[in-house]
Amino acid sequence: MFSGPGIAGLLLTVLLFGLLCPKLTNAENILAVFSYTFGSSYLLITPFLRNLVQRGHQLTLISAVTIMPHIEGVHHIRVPKLDMLMKILLDFEYDTDLTKWTEAQFLSEYFYNCSKFVLEDPGVQELLRNASAKYSLIILEASHNDALYGFSQHFNAPLLGVAAYGSSWNIDFLVGNSAPSVYEPMSALGYTSGLNLIEKWHNLIYITEERLVERFIYLPRQIDLYKQHFPGATTSIHDLRRRFSLVLINQHFTMGRVRSNVPNIVEVAGMHLDEKPYPLDAELKKILDEAEHGVIYFSMGLQLLDHWLPPGMRASMSDAFAQLKQQVIWKTDYPEMVNQSRNVFARTWFPQRAILNHPNVKLFITHAGLLSLIESVHYAVPLLCIPLFYDQFQNTKRMEKLGVARKLDFKNLFRDEIVLAIEDLVYNASYKRNARDLSQRFHDQPMSAMDTAIWWTEYILRHKGADHMRIAEQEMSLMQYYNVDVVSVLFGRIGLSAIIVIFLGWKLVSLATRHLEYRLNVPMVR
Template sequence: MLGGPGIAGLLLTILLLGLLCPKLANAENILAVFSYTFGSSYLLITPYLRNLVQRGHHVTLISAVTIMPTIEGVHHIRVPKLDMLMEALLEYDYDVHNTKWTEAQFVSEYFYNCSKFVLEDPGVQQLLHNASAQYSLIILEAAHNDALFGFSQHFNAPLVGIAAYGSSWNIDFLVGNSAPSVYEPMSALGYSPGHSLMEKWHNLIFITEERLVERFIYLPGQIDLYKKHFPGLTASIHDLRRRFSLILINQHFSMGRVRSNVPNIVEVAGMHLDEAPHTLDAELKKILDEAEQGVIYFSMGLQVVDNWLPPDMRATMSEVFAQLKLQVIWKSDHPAMVNQSSNVISRTWFPQREILNHPNVKLFITHAGLLSLIEAVHYAVPVLCIPLFYDQFQNTKRMEKLGVARTVDYTNLSRDEIVLVIEDLVYNASYKQNVRDLSQRFHDQPMSAMKTAIWWTEYILRHKGADHMRIAEQEMSLMQYYNVDVVSVLFGRIGLSAIIVIFLGWKLVSLATRNLEYRLNVPIVR
């Protein structure tokens, strides 16, 4: 029996691989639909989908063309019009003084086009009309693209959502979460921390306005798209919105956003850190290594273009940096227009994570986007925030409360004030110590964010949607979800009692008045 031991060894190896890699026996077909046009969002989902492929799953991905990189092993369905939408967005003259209502109209139209371009794409239409196409799971963006929820009903597959910008009241609603959503608006314009009674009333009105915006401005267009492209489905879009098996939230409680989440909301902040960072080129490495006074890294993010910034911001920041002894690395769309000082280097792109990881970096000046702040915490770098819109204001307040950041108002940038703030952040040791402590708490987790995301995704697959994870409130009516029935009973009794007391008091006063008139025989003016 020549070769017998070799064959036996091979069989043993295959058996061990089978035991250690059960993924090969549990491979599932997964459809991922992402109508993102912003590059930062793809930074989050690219490593997530890559890990699903490495686990043996068969992934079909509907996405933009140029922004979403090609993932080996993924069947890509590209939607060119999403890239055209991004180009138009970059040319949009964003007004930082927009009201919440004008922003809502803009956002509604933008996400309507995102859903529309996906559903009208020939490749997507071919998939929808392919009778042999079967999927065990649908993964998509959790908010603002409700028409795309129809993929779940069409393929009879559970929904997993990705909330790239953290949670808010509309995310809570999708999973029946009873956490106090009044503290989590979608837009932060005019929103307050909510400490006083009047502020809480103001915020309640604020959230109510957002609900009206969603109901009457945002949802109608999504409903029309859903009915047009999924005509044979019996479930309404309102039913589908409450069928999420799992939502992965890009946040973590250690970063000051503590919430009482239901089981099918899982925090996975830092999931994008699973991707290997870009390396430093020789010039950049030399600048960082030789910066004896330290380095400031200044970037307003991937999705904020210079023409969206206040017109005097570039000049003001150039004046600020000229007064500093620290080396400045400045990401800008127009490097030639900002590179005025010997201590400033500017390019259109930098390997942000590798820069923040360098020991000579003393400060990160940022728009306070969620991914940027997660990276600042991960690498323990103090932050100067210049928030512009949406979640950036709330992100900034949390970082300030944690003692790792300060902020300046983009509408009133003062050179001298910014210099003083930078010097405080760089030379006051408390900020560095606080961010080190915060970074340690952030890293102290039983599993990495990516392993957590993959484990719970496969949990949904193993349990065919895991209906047992969804809270009973998810099946309740709107009146029950907001405890209106309880409130009605409580205030109904109190209100009825008050009406009876007022009525009896009025009758007693009227009776007493008539008696007095009768005795005095003088009419009393009421």
């Protein structure tokens, strides 16, 4: 028999073992393929992949060279041509007035090259020829690199998608999540909030156009790559697109986008916050600490280059900042061109999270990129949004609706308008109060975003792809999936009723007319 102290000692040993040895899952071989050419997306996936390694999984990672940091314990396959593609983009003169179709042609070429450079890389080719290579899971960006889905076919492994920029109709399409598809087009062109029937139809028209763009501009070149590099594939790329076991989307319902998700879509906004933030250096800390009237932080993100900004924007912002009492911290590619004003401190890079976490920061001026918004919500900082592309317009509308932000039109930026917007956001206490309330809701979750992502990833591994989580879309007819049968019955009954009413009405009118004609033709009796 164990004595009391002996049992207590045993329980303590077991508890300590459980706390100090978190690797209680079966180790699996995982292949991660990310063709990103900008650093912001790697900010999201790096801590996720690092946590998988710490859980004991064997990870092979295909990625760019310079912008993807080394992860201890990962077998890296670097693709130098992705970095070359990034340099081409750096020199590209982006036109904010591009039409949707012209923009699609440019982006189709870009995503085609991303997939092509990965598949043609010697290290990747060696991996594909390695008959002994076995993987239990393929992790990749969920959209626009469809040729890379061939890794799932080649290694007979389930697909896990990461939607770094949140979800949209094309992500919903991958998992059969049909309910939200009429609400939001991806492109800012034609976007409306979808609050009434007219707006819903308006959005549906634009989504239909985007589906045509995907079908006839994006997909054909990706299909060509897929056939070229996976010649023995027995599954079409269209079937592969419907076989995602899980999609982790970088958003959360508290941030203004409530969705009717199917089980294999999981929200993990804030996953990148698991990484420790870069600390403030002494000079920057001194500026933040000593700012008598507070600090305004201005950054248009990591991947939005200054020479893509509208002409005159830098000058308008500089003129506006010169009118303010607050200290302005400005991230810009050309600090020497803006670092003239008494209250402006500019650099090419700042530790954004450490700045937003400082109590003296009153406002964040941003392009409304998703990672930046998540960080502002996390640290409860009001926003002045200047959206330029894609989801940034939708993100801005949500933040405005939540009462934590105002918007400026990048095509009409004037000094006085900028100053008025900043002063309203800084001195109107409701914005800060709403930001705190939103931050509290965002933090009030049963698990952290990272713990959620890891748990569901290992759930897919434990259940060999977890087919039971996927909607049985492929088992339904087209009429069943889109509820055409229900609609047909509904409108059939209504139509039949209308036909009967119209027929009866016509018969009554006919009888009444004939009766009237008869009365008129009958001679009067004297």
